[in-house]
Amino acid sequence: MRRPFARSWTGVLATAAAAAALPLASPAPAAADSVVIGGSPVRISESPWVVALSSRDRFGGTRSGQFCGAVVVERTTVLTAAHCLSEGVLGVPLSRVSDLRVIAGRGDLSTSEGKEIPVREARVNPEYDGDTNSGDFAALTLAEPLPESYVIGMAGSGDPAYAAGTQAAVYGWGDTTGSGSYARTLHAARVQVLPDTVCEKAYPGSADGKYSATTMLCAGEMDGRRDACQGDSGGPLVAEGRLIGLVSWGSGCGRPGRPGVYTRVSDVVRMMGGRA
Template sequence: MRDTRHPISRKRAALVALAAAAAVASLVTPTPAAADSGVVGGRTANAPDTPWVVALSSVDRFGRMRAGQFCGGAVIAPTKVATAAHCLREDVLGVRAEELRDLKVIAGRSDLVGGGGHEIPVKDMWINPAYDAESNSGDAAVLTLARPLPSGYVIPVAPAGDPAYRPGTDATVYGWGDTTGLGTYAHTLNAADVSVLPDQDCSRAYPAAPGQARYVPATMLCAGTREGGRDACQGDSGGPLIARGKLIGLVSWGSGCGLAESPGVYTRASAVLPGS
């Protein structure tokens, strides 16, 4: 989740709330989100053009209204999906991740409740052993799929030192999360254009403080716009940040959504993904 003044992982409290609402959702008539206009400050994206973006889904935990979507991910190999480690926490899911019987990924589908694309069960998972829930450092996990996706769905991971990580580089973040910062969750895939920002911007926005997350440049990446207005938000956690045709980050945490002095913080792909 993205807490407004105590920055923690963008999904944690939001996912707990979604899980609590799931039981109620089955008793009421589903209604569409009020706005599907984009990730905060974003635009509608087309899944066939971005096949490496996937939704993580559990109808058992999060209900059918949005096909059980609760996080995002990126296809890094035909049977491998990278996502955020905090998406798989027991206090988020309500059960241990390995006990989540219907965990799957939805790929190649722009509209979560539409047809087409692929729905593939997850058969195994790797959670970064260096993940630190207090600082959010190392916030990454890799899911192994029960069957492969087409090779064209794979996005390469930018290695350390790649120009895609340089401050000022244009980047795009994708997800099905909150489009307003007020709990207006999207049914369709959205994208927001941002820029890679200097580490100093996030170090200044998120200084070390007791009981709060802090910016760790070695494992994190700062992205957004200095004037605010374009950002990932709740529901986008684990989704990809893409620059120069490569995966450079995974949506992790921040304070608020699209605020001028609170950039988005992403897990630095080169620091945490196996083989990157």
């Protein structure tokens, strides 16, 4: 983005009553935070594994409280970005967010379709490095299971879906223009997996982060145009029907020479004990 997933993970139960706080109108800017640029609306029924993270207490109710994306990898487990659960994004410690929920089956955030499921437990990767953005993932345990049809398979190490040039799609409800125009409906953009050398050159190490091919994946277009953006963080990058990345970070949105950087899912699979 080392050890088995179940060992040494920090369990955080978000059950404490939330303190009175001003709701944030949109996700707080963060170096690792990324909505879909150059995409188009898609039906949630065609990609039910895409879910939204929500807290109306923190982000208001206009868009169902959505502030990040996530993806269903087991009936009671979803993955998201570690930085989505940080105090920098939430405005308070996670333990003070009492209404953290996963919204499934809701493509249009202004409706009440689908289900809102409380998060029973959030496990943030203890090796997440907020300076480099390495290891940017967290696993959420749901209070009730989703249908098996909502689960997407994860691509393990050596999967051909990681090969440079592979066509992929990134999903989210984030900024569609790069200027704060947040989507009400689920969008997706077609991108391609890029060689690691491209991101190593683009992100050799700065205040934005540092690219590591071991824990990260590079995807987008060399001339920009299509990319993830603010509000898409934690959402899925899918290739050949399998999950290969989680939206993590980048420099701007859809900028030439600044492709999107994703958490490499094969690294997550390794920490989960090889359950791809």
